[in-house]
Structures are given as C-alpha cells and as structure tokens.
Amino acid sequence: MSDQLRDQLRDESRVELRDQFFTLSAGQAPADEVAHYRAQVDSTETEFAATIDGLAISWHPTARHKSVRFVEAELIDADVRELFARPSEDAPYLAAVFVDPRELSFRTYENILPLDRLFTGVPLDLELTERAELAAGVHSFALRLPADARASLERLDTLNLYVPPLNAVSRGGERYIFHSALLADALTGAMAQALPEPLRDGFSHVNPVFRCNRFEPDDTNFHRHRDTPYYDAGRRHISRYTVLLYLTGGSAEPALDLTPVASLTEIDAFTCVVFDQRYEHEGAPYADGRKVFLRTELVFAAPKTEFTQDPEIGELFSKACYLTGESVFAPELARHADAYYNQVAAAHWNGLVPRTDSEPYVHKDFRGVRFVANGYDFWFSKSDKPSLTECATIALLDYFNCKIGDSAFRALCDTEVIEADNTDWIPAHLRDRPSDSAVAPIDKSLFFPDPEDPHDDDMCCPFHRSESFDATRHDEIIGLYEDAQTASKAHIMPAPVVMLGEDVLLDPDKFVIRGNSIHVLGKKSLTPVNFAACWNWGGFPDMYIDVESTVGVADFVVPPILFTESDDCYHLQFDFFRNSWMVEHEQMNIPVPKIYDGVRDDDDDDEDEDANFQDEMEYVLAERDRA
Known part of the structure; x- marks a missing residue:
C-alpha cells in the first residue's frame, strides 16, 4: 500500500465518513445530523483510489463520489482493497465503493450483484400451491419451501445493499439487482409444475436476474408502468410474464393495482403473483409495515417469425438511456426518460404510439464545439467546417460518456435543455454559435x-x-x-x-x-x-x-x-x-x-x-x- 493511502486510512475523518454513511442509510438519524453529514461530504475533495469498469471509485463518499455501488472485493486492486467497507456480514465478499454519478453511462447504470453464494448448499425445494386465476393472464400462488430456504430469502432484506434507483421519482422505495442461477433454477422447476397448461407452452426458464425492492409505509408509490420485456433474438427468447415474489405480507388500497383487470389489497408473505407483461400496473407501500418483494420474469422460447426488428423502438430506447445519464446534470430530463421507457415497453405489445407532446434536446458546448443531441440523433453545423470523423468522435465520446483526463465527457460540457415540437430550429441555432475544433x-x-x-x-x-x-x-x-x-x-x-x-x-x-x-x-x-x-x-x-x-x-x-x-448540418444517427x-x-x-x-x-x-x-x-x- 502506498504512503498516500496509508495516510488516508489513518485519517479518522474519512473513515468516519465511510462508516457513518451506512449508519445514516438506515434512516433513523435526525434531520440536522443528516444535513451536517452531507455538508462534510460536500467539503471533502480527495483522489479516487482505483478504477472498475472504467469508473473511478473512492472508499468513502466525497463531493464528487456520492453514488454507492457494491462490487466483488477481489476486483479492487489488492493494495487498496482493505480501505473499502464490507457492509454485509452475510456477503463479506462484496465491497462498497463510491462513484461519481456524472461518469455513468448506459453500460454502468445498473449494478448487478452476484448472490449465488447465499443459496449454495441451501435446500431450494420450492413448490407453488393454491393457484388462483385473478383475471385473464393473472395468477397467484403460495410458495412452500424449507425453513433454510425461507431464511435465505428473508436474509435478502438484511444485506444492506439497497440503493435509490436512478428514476427514484417514479419508482419510490429502494432496490438492488442481483443474479442467482440457483434461485432461478429452483423457481423454474416450481413454475413448470404449477403454471396452467396454456402458460407452459414454450416456457423455458425464470430469468436469473432479480430485483429486490423495499418500500416503507411512507414511501411513494411505484407509479403505473409496463415492464419492458427481456428479449434475446439470438437465442429466440422473450419474456411474457412478470413474476412478483412477496417476502413480506401486508395490506394497502390496493397493494398491487392491475386495473382494470385485477387488484390485491391483502398479500400474504411468500405469495407469488404472475401476470401478463401487457398489463400496466402500480404498486403501493403497505400501510402496516415494510414491503419487500422480488421481481423477475418468465422467459419463453419463441418462433423465429415472432422476432422482428423495429428501428423506431430501438431509437426510442436509445433516447431513454441517453436522457437517463443526462438527468444527472439536468433533473428535468428524468420524466422524459421514464416516459420513453414506458413507451418502449408498451410498443412491444401494442405497437409504437408517437408522442404528441414536445421532445427534449440537449444543446452542448464541448471546448467550443457545439452540437445538439437526443441520444439517437446528433447534429453539427457545417458552417464550422468539421470533418465527419470529428463529428463521429465527439458523438461517440458523448454517447459513451468517455473519460478525458480525470473527468467524464459530459461533465466537461456546458449543457442546455431545449424542448421543441420538431427539429427545424436546430440549423439556425447552431449556425448562430460558431464552433472551434476540439479534436485533431x-x-x-x-x-x-x-x-x-x-x-x-x-x-x-x-x-x-x-x-x-x-x-x-x-x-x-x-x-x-x-x-x-x-x-x-x-x-x-x-x-x-x-x-x-x-x-x-x-x-x-x-x-x-x-x-x-x-x-x-x-x-x-x-x-x-x-x-x-x-x-x-x-x-x-x-x-x-x-x-x-x-x-x-x-x-x-x-x-x-x-x-x-x-446545406447547414451533418446529422448523425446512432442505431x-x-x-x-x-x-x-x-x-x-x-x-x-x-x-x-x-x-x-x-x-x-x-x-x-x-x-x-x-x-x-x-x-x-x-x-x-x-x-
């Protein structure tokens, strides 16, 4: 370990920042204590300790590194590994790291944790019983399982791995995403036995990627939305049904709303609900306690003819991903990204319905080079005489939010959000702002x-x-x-x-x-x-x-x-x-x-x-x- 990092470890104030983060995350601290802590973080400027997946990581929160993630500790450089906290006694192989949210891109938005070790050696003899058809394409089951398996699932709520999702305004609560092939295989076997005959046709497996969601009674709802289907054209796999496995029981008015087809006001612990992904739905916190549930989906093998390419859906999804990253700099873009995601999900079943309201565009200035982007389209003024290779380079750097020196590309740009009904304004807007060359x-x-x-x-x-x-x-x-x-x-x-x-x-x-x-x-x-x-x-x-x-x-x-x-612009499209x-x-x-x-x-x-x-x-x- 370098002398600099030894000095950091001896710096009690930084150790306190690291440890206090997890104490305050429990939500029990007074508001003035939380405000004092945030002020300390905002005044702390230190260098990052290592990099993972292109993200600079710090072992404690700083003014820049405020977003917590969890990674396998062995991926961190050995000479600094001991600086990083291990927040979960049940998963000591996971370390907490802090990243600069401005460095995120669509490749790093999600933090998928490997949790198969929690289920290794656990008897996962799962059985789904008491099937009830609540509506067409909506079924509920009671999950029967051994005590050790039940304890392993309940332990998911105690791992201290929850983080606010990027689109927290529309989602409410907290969640983390994990991968477990063992749990998915056990559920696959149970589903194959319990699903009604029509749903078994073409059923392949349960998706091994799970979302663990937690809501407290005073949290906001998980707003009405459709789940985006899992889709793999190469394997001819597609998801058709969402699976919700409730680890806790409770009630709300309603707790799960699939209006107009069904709703649940009372949910018992270890109830499993399976519903068609065509349905919009909304979830509310329990009124009488903590709500914890897992979400995954049933994956089916589909005929080759079912897989079609719709460039417009891909275009919309690209915009949604881009605006999610840009919302770190311009929070007003979060609602547009959320609307795009929902529009994409609906399009898989009902076709794409064009938006009738205005769309957001981002005008950027990178070291004197000005361009307009929406995540799929990038416009550059020809009056500045850029080469196409320059335009492509800047668009790639922006789309992937590449690091330049120690800073993410988007953090180096001056950004202006413009909402408009069409793109006719762009040539004049760029022409009135002459650019320099930033790429040689x-x-x-x-x-x-x-x-x-x-x-x-x-x-x-x-x-x-x-x-x-x-x-x-x-x-x-x-x-x-x-x-x-x-x-x-x-x-x-x-x-x-x-x-x-x-x-x-x-x-x-x-x-x-x-x-x-x-x-x-x-x-x-x-x-x-x-x-x-x-x-x-x-x-x-x-x-x-x-x-x-x-x-x-x-x-x-x-x-x-x-x-x-x-005559005025180069218009690049990232399909x-x-x-x-x-x-x-x-x-x-x-x-x-x-x-x-x-x-x-x-x-x-x-x-x-x-x-x-x-x-x-x-x-x-x-x-x-x-x-």
Missing part, C-alpha cells in the same frame, strides 16, 4: 520511434564500460524496448480515439466513410498493459526500460453510424439498439515505453516498483508473444 488527427506511429542501431562494442553494463556505455544502443536493452513497444502497439494502434492528458485526438484511418455510413474500426477486446516506471540502478538491461508517457485509448465496437447532410447489434466500449491507459539512460540515486529507490518489475516484464513479454 494524430499519427500514432510517432509514439513508437525506431531504436538506435546497436553499438558494435561489447557493452555488458555501465560498470564494465562506464565511459562508453550507451543504454540506447545496447542490444539487449533495445530488444526489451522493442518487445515493450510491440505490447503497447497491440492496444494503441487499433484504437480510433486517443487521449493525451486532456487532449482528444483521432486516428483518421480508423474511420471509414462508405455511402451514408461511418464505420468505426477498432479492436473487439483489450487487456490492460502496464510498464514498471522504475529507475536504473545499474547492471541489468531490463532496468533501462521506463515510461515515456501514458496514452488513453478508447475502443468502440459499434455498428456503422448513419449520417445525412443538408445502437437494433436487435442485431451488440455495442461495446472499452477505455484504458496504456504506457508508452522509452529507454532510460541515467543513474538513479539511492534515495529514489522504490521498493514496490522494484518488487513488481519482474512480473511486469513477464507480462510484457507474454503480450509480445500473443501479438
């Missing part, structure tokens, strides 16, 4: 200059030929340098976008324009590479390989970006949610090697770097061989 091309070969020619003399080390020794011309050092270059090239050369500190650069060769499509070339999957930044202390060739600079690369696996152009596309984005920092030709003072010794150097070089050589 780069020749990435400049990162990798050719080494010097080896020296003819036999130079084994500086001690034997100290006067004539030249590390840049030593044959073994040059060999290691070329190996390190090869490993770095494997990651840097395929990347379409490069970040040097806070500068964004693009590789024009990785953007191919064909017809009305922009193809972004990249590498499908990358593995981080690190080089030890150690200083020479003499004698060994590998001690002369140092870090010249650190280059950030952003790699995208995306379908072609469609574009049209008018990322069509059924046949899967999108990926990965971002990392890659060190660029150099040959160091100097002598390190003894005072500059870094034991951690020296100890790790051999492992680092073995990894570099392995990368060389793989490449």
Whole structure:
C-alpha cells in the first residue's frame, strides 16, 4: 500500500465518513445530523483510489463520489482493497465503493450483484400451491419451501445493499439487482409444475436476474408502468410474464393495482403473483409495515417469425438511456426518460404510439464545439467546417460518456435543455454559435520511434564500460524496448480515439466513410498493459526500460453510424439498439515505453516498483508473444 493511502486510512475523518454513511442509510438519524453529514461530504475533495469498469471509485463518499455501488472485493486492486467497507456480514465478499454519478453511462447504470453464494448448499425445494386465476393472464400462488430456504430469502432484506434507483421519482422505495442461477433454477422447476397448461407452452426458464425492492409505509408509490420485456433474438427468447415474489405480507388500497383487470389489497408473505407483461400496473407501500418483494420474469422460447426488428423502438430506447445519464446534470430530463421507457415497453405489445407532446434536446458546448443531441440523433453545423470523423468522435465520446483526463465527457460540457415540437430550429441555432475544433488527427506511429542501431562494442553494463556505455544502443536493452513497444502497439494502434492528458485526438484511418455510413474500426477486446516506471540502478538491461508517457485509448465496437447532410448540418444517427447489434466500449491507459539512460540515486529507490518489475516484464513479454 502506498504512503498516500496509508495516510488516508489513518485519517479518522474519512473513515468516519465511510462508516457513518451506512449508519445514516438506515434512516433513523435526525434531520440536522443528516444535513451536517452531507455538508462534510460536500467539503471533502480527495483522489479516487482505483478504477472498475472504467469508473473511478473512492472508499468513502466525497463531493464528487456520492453514488454507492457494491462490487466483488477481489476486483479492487489488492493494495487498496482493505480501505473499502464490507457492509454485509452475510456477503463479506462484496465491497462498497463510491462513484461519481456524472461518469455513468448506459453500460454502468445498473449494478448487478452476484448472490449465488447465499443459496449454495441451501435446500431450494420450492413448490407453488393454491393457484388462483385473478383475471385473464393473472395468477397467484403460495410458495412452500424449507425453513433454510425461507431464511435465505428473508436474509435478502438484511444485506444492506439497497440503493435509490436512478428514476427514484417514479419508482419510490429502494432496490438492488442481483443474479442467482440457483434461485432461478429452483423457481423454474416450481413454475413448470404449477403454471396452467396454456402458460407452459414454450416456457423455458425464470430469468436469473432479480430485483429486490423495499418500500416503507411512507414511501411513494411505484407509479403505473409496463415492464419492458427481456428479449434475446439470438437465442429466440422473450419474456411474457412478470413474476412478483412477496417476502413480506401486508395490506394497502390496493397493494398491487392491475386495473382494470385485477387488484390485491391483502398479500400474504411468500405469495407469488404472475401476470401478463401487457398489463400496466402500480404498486403501493403497505400501510402496516415494510414491503419487500422480488421481481423477475418468465422467459419463453419463441418462433423465429415472432422476432422482428423495429428501428423506431430501438431509437426510442436509445433516447431513454441517453436522457437517463443526462438527468444527472439536468433533473428535468428524468420524466422524459421514464416516459420513453414506458413507451418502449408498451410498443412491444401494442405497437409504437408517437408522442404528441414536445421532445427534449440537449444543446452542448464541448471546448467550443457545439452540437445538439437526443441520444439517437446528433447534429453539427457545417458552417464550422468539421470533418465527419470529428463529428463521429465527439458523438461517440458523448454517447459513451468517455473519460478525458480525470473527468467524464459530459461533465466537461456546458449543457442546455431545449424542448421543441420538431427539429427545424436546430440549423439556425447552431449556425448562430460558431464552433472551434476540439479534436485533431494524430499519427500514432510517432509514439513508437525506431531504436538506435546497436553499438558494435561489447557493452555488458555501465560498470564494465562506464565511459562508453550507451543504454540506447545496447542490444539487449533495445530488444526489451522493442518487445515493450510491440505490447503497447497491440492496444494503441487499433484504437480510433486517443487521449493525451486532456487532449482528444483521432486516428483518421480508423474511420471509414462508405455511402451514408461511418464505420468505426477498432479492436473487439483489450487487456490492460502496464510498464514498471522504475529507475536504473545499474547492471541489468531490463532496468533501462521506463515510461515515456501514458496514452488513453478508447475502443468502440459499434455498428456503422448513419449520417445525412443538408446545406447547414451533418446529422448523425446512432442505431445502437437494433436487435442485431451488440455495442461495446472499452477505455484504458496504456504506457508508452522509452529507454532510460541515467543513474538513479539511492534515495529514489522504490521498493514496490522494484518488487513488481519482474512480473511486469513477464507480462510484457507474454503480450509480445500473443501479438
């Protein structure tokens, strides 16, 4: 562990911030104590401790890192792992981390926790009995299960893993999402026995992703909505029915409202309700105690002919995801995102009904470059003479909310929300605001200059030929340098976008324009590479390989970006949610090697770097061989 992190751990105020977060989350503290705590957090500015999935994580809340998430502790760097709290005694392998919500994108909105370990060795002999048909497509059951299985399910409410959902205004309460194949398999067997015959036709399995929801009596309702169906065209799987498993019992007027077809005012603990996902529904807190329930769905195998591509639904879902992220900066966008999600859910069953009210657009200024976006469409003014590759680069950085330096792209933009009935206003709006160029091309070969020619003399080390020794011309050092270059090239050369500190650069060769499509070339999957930044202390060739600079690369696996152009604008369209596309984005920092030709003072010794150097070089050589 570094001295800096040791100092942080010794800082009692930060430890108190970390621990008090979970104490106050229980909701028992007086309002003035909560206000004082929030003021402390707002005045705390510290560096993040590590990164996971591209998100900078802190071990305590700060002015920036206020959103709590839970991750497997083993994913956190070992030298800082002990700083992170383990909030659940029943799931000690999970650590609490704090992230900057401004860094979230659609890839990281949800925090799905692996909880199969809670059910390992537990007798999950589940049986659904007392089936009752409440309406067409609506059934209730009583769940019978062994005491140990019941205790495991009840323990889900005590794990201290709840967080407010992103769309908390419309959802109410708290929830967390978890994955358990063991629980899903047990429920699948029970459902296969208990479902009425018509529902068994094509039934495949229970979705192993569960949402654990908790409502206190004074929480707001989970507002009326439709559940978005699970959909996998490749496996020909689609969900048709929602499953609600109530872990606690209670009453409300009503507790579950499926108006006009059915409603439940009294619900017993371990009641299971299955209903057609075509139905709108609303849930209310119990009036007489805590309401806890699990939500998942029944997945069915469907004929190939049932799967059709509707680009308009994909367009709407893309907008919903984008506006969810933008609502961190402009809260008024949350209601639009929620409306889009509900419209998408309804469209799967009833077809897409166009909105009749105005739609939101986001006008952004990124370092003098101005554009308008809604999550599917991106407009750039041609009067600023941008290239299509510049427009595509900025749109990708925005859509995936990439990191530039230590900041998320969207946090670097000045944002203005504009609601309008159409897009006719956009060309004039952009034309009246001239832009600069914020993205320049780069020749990435400049990162990798050719080494010097080896020296003819036999130079084994500086001690034997100290006067004539030249590390840049030593044959073994040059060999290691070329190996390190090869490993770095494997990651840097395929990347379409490069970040040097806070500068964004693009590789024009990785953007191919064909017809009305922009193809972004990249590498499908990358593995981080690190080089030890150690200083020479003499004698060994590998001690002369140092870090010249650190280059950030952003790699995208995306379908072609469609574009049209008018006299005034380039109009780019990101069709990322069509059924046949899967999108990926990965971002990392890659060190660029150099040959160091100097002598390190003894005072500059870094034991951690020296100890790790051999492992680092073995990894570099392995990368060389793989490449």
